[in-house]
Amino acid sequence: MDSHQAFFKSLDPEEEQLLLVRDFLYAGSWEELVQDLTARLEGKPFVFKLSSRIEDDLRRIEKLRRYEESHAIDLGRYLVECGKYPELLSDTTDEGGEGSQG
Numbered sequence: 001m002d003s004h005q006a007f008f009k010s011l012d013p014e015e016e017q018l019l020l021v022r023d024f025l026y027a028g029s030w031e032e033l034v035q036d037l038t039a040r041l042e043g044k045p046f047v048f049k050l051s052s053r054i055e056d057d058l059r060r061i062e063k064l065r066r067y068e069e070s071h072a073i074d075l076g077r078y079l080v081e082c083g084k085y086p087e088l089l090s091d092t093t094d095e096g097g098e099g100s101q102g
Contacts, residue, residue, distance in 0.1 A: 004071060008078035014053075015060045020085065022061075023076045030065045034058065 001009075011019075018033070025047070026032040036047050041054045068075055079085050 004073050004075070005078055005081070007067060008075055008082070011064075011075075014057070015064060016079070018057060018060055018064065019076055019079055023079065028074070028076060030061055030068075034061055037061075 008016075022028060022030060022033050026036070037054050037058055039045060041058075064075060067073075
């Protein structure tokens with residue numbers, strides 16, 4: 001198991017959900033997801049309604065984003081490799097793990 005896979009496996013379910021939401025609804029863009037959550041927090045129109053804890057989710061996103069940026073990796077690739085989301089098989093990132101990031 002490589003260090004990035006180990007990091008992925010250490011994520012809590014909420015962090016994993018944010019990766020999934022980013023990849024499915026925001027085409028891999030952290031920036032668009034953050035903008036949407038910030039708009040919701042400010043009472044502006046928003047695209048996706050997460051259950052709650054917007055401020056916590058924004059902190060989780062920052063943690064994931066920093067990890068991806070500092071290691072030049074797209075953690076979304078591990079959503080496929082973990083086998084929990086077989087529907088993602090057609091949407092895998094390149095083998096180098098440098099898929100789209102926002």
